[in-house]
Amino acid sequence: MQIVILDDAAQVAAYGANIFAKQLLKKPASVLGLATGSTPVALYQQLIEKNKAGDISFSQATTFNLDEYLGLTGEHPQSYRYFMNEQLFNHVDIDKQNTHVPPGDAVNPLVACTEYEQKITAAGGVDVQLLGIGRNGHIGFNEPSSGLTSRTRVKTLTKATIEDNARFFAEGEYQPHLSITMGIGTILEAKKVVLLATGASKADAVHSMVEGPLMAKCPASALQLHKDAVIIIDKAAASKLEDLEFYQHIEAENQKLQAHLATL
Ligand SMILES: N[C@@H]1[C@@H](O)[C@H](O)[C@@H](COP(=O)(O)O)O[C@@H]1O
Numbered sequence: 001m002q003i004v005i006l007d008d009a010a011q012v013a014a015y016g017a018n019i020f021a022k023q024l025l026k027k028p029a030s031v032l033g034l035a036t037g038s039t040p041v042a043l044y045q046q047l048i049e050k051n052k053a054g055d056i057s058f059s060q061a062t063t064f065n066l067d068e069y070l071g072l073t074g075e076h077p078q079s080y081r082y083f084m085n086e087q088l089f090n091h092v093d094i095d096k097q098n099t100h101v102p103p104g105d106a107v108n109p110l111v112a113c114t115e116y117e118q119k120i121t122a123a124g125g126v127d128v129q130l131l132g133i134g135r136n137g138h139i140g141f142n143e144p145s146s147g148l149t150s151r152t153r154v155k156t157l158t159k160a161t162i163e164d165n166a167r168f169f170a171e172g173e174y175q176p177h178l179s180i181t182m183g184i185g186t187i188l189e190a191k192k193v194v195l196l197a198t199g200a201s202k203a204d205a206v207h208s209m210v211e212g213p214l215m216a217k218c219p220a221s222a223l224q225l226h227k228d229a230v231i232i233i234d235k236a237a238a239s240k241l242e243d244l245e246f247y248q249h250i251e252a253e254n255q256k257l258q259a260h261l262a263t264l
Contacts, residue, residue: 001210001223001224001226001229001230001231002229002230002231002251002254003210003231003233003238003241003247003250003251004230004231004232004233004251005233005234005235005238005244005247005248005251006232006233006234006235007234007235008198008234008235009039009042009198009199009234010042011234012042012196012197012198012232012233012234013042013043013045013046013196014046015232016040016043016130016194016196016232017043017046017047017050019128019192019194019230020032020043020047020128020130020194021047021050021055021056023127023128023192024056024057024058024061025056027127028057028059028060028061029060029061029062030060030061030062030127030128031061031062031063031064031120031123031124031125031126031127032061032062032063032064032126032127032128032129032130033063033064033065033066033126033128033129033130033182033187033190033193034063034064034065034066034084034088034130035065035066035130035131035132035140036065036066036067036080036083036084036132037132039132039196039197039198040087040130040132040196041087043130043196044087044088047088047092048088048091048092051091051092051093052091057093058092058093058094059093059094059095061094061098062098062099062100062123063084063089063094063098063099063100064100064116064119064120064123064126064182065080065081065084065099065100065101065102066129066131066139066140066141066181066182066187067080067102067140067141067179067180067181067182068080068081068101068102068103068104068179068180068181069104069176069178069179070104070106070109070154070176070178070179070180071104071105071174071176071178072104072105072176073104073105074101074103074104074105076104078168078169078173078175079101079104080101080104081101081104084099084101100116100119102116102152102180102181102182103180104176104180106180109154109180110153110154112180113151113152113153113154113180114152116152116180116182117151117152117186120186125189125190125191126189126190126191127190127191127192128190128191128192128193128194129187129190129192129193129194130194130195130196131187131193131194131195131196131220131223132195132196132197133195133197133202133205133206133209133220134160134161134164134205135160135164135201135202135204135205136158136160136161136205136218137205137208137209137217137218137219137220137221138158138161138219138220139184139187139195139219139220139222139223140181140182140187141155141157141161141179141180141181142155142181142182142183142184142187142219143155143156143157143158143161143219144158144216144217144218144219145216145217146183146184146216146219147183147184147185147216148184148185148214148216148219148222148225149183149184149185150183150184150185150186151182151183151185151186152180152181152182152183152186153180153181153183154178154179154180155178155179155180155181156177156178157176157177157178157179162175162177184219184222187222188222188223188225188226191228192228192229192230193223193226193228193229193230194229194230194232195209195220195223195229195230195231195232196232196233197231197232197233197234197237198233198234198236198237199234199236199237200236200237200239202233202236202237203236203237203238203239203240204240205218205220206231206233206237206238206240206241207240207241207242208220208221209221209223209224209231210224210231210241211241211242211243
């Protein structure tokens with residue numbers, strides 16, 4: 001794991017956006033794995049700005065989102081399809097036909113899960129997967145106890161996740177308890193994964209992910225198995241890491257090496 005500790009959420013978003021921008025410059029027809037939640041919003045804003053400035057283009061890109069609420073259509077304002085349209089797709093030069101979010105209104109959700117996996121494979125697999133993390137260590141909607149080799153499937157949300165996400169729903173509004181999510185095994189097949197976490201409320205989850213044992217109780221700990229996982233966090237989210245100074249030292253050395261390599 002590469003652990004990048006930055007001062008604040010704005011720096012986290014900028015660092016993450018640069019990874020995606022570089023990926024699009026290197027390979028315009030990239031397959032990008034995308035995430036919802038409040039954390040990636042600032043990163044998407046940066047990508048929109050870079051696109052409007054003509055620095056990057058999504059015209060050849062394909063995207064696959066991690067998850068969707070089961071029971072909501074893409075027109076529902078709390079659906080993740082709606083979120084992605086609002087936060088990114090409507091503002092960049094992407095062909096919406098090439099954007100994929102698991103179908104929350106699928107007649108047969110099990111078939112939809114298999115088809116989603118097939119589409120990812122047919123696209124050549126995900127080049128860079130963006131992730132947030134839940135306070136309980138979930139990635140996508142892979143809640144604690146999720147199989148570490150799981151594939152796209154229907155998952156039941158925990159009470160804690162429902163409560164965390166209740167802020168997006170109006171009082172009395174129907175809030176789904178089920179989702180379709182890429183599995184942990186699906187996520188681990190991305191060539192690179194980039195996880196963002198900001199704020200003190202994520203400090204315990206970040207600690208378990210980075211320094212805890214590999215365990216289904218903390219689904220994000222599965223990223224310890226990935227050969228190219230970049231964890232970008234602010235100081236508040238890093239505040240419970242035991243070896244904080246060591247990670248900062250590694251990153252400083254890493255920056256020096258990158259600067260040297262750029263001169264060759
Ligand atoms: N399914 C999403 C996750 O993909 C996201 O990482 C998490 C954290 O969201 P936030 O960034 O708002 O804390 O929320 C939801 O449960």
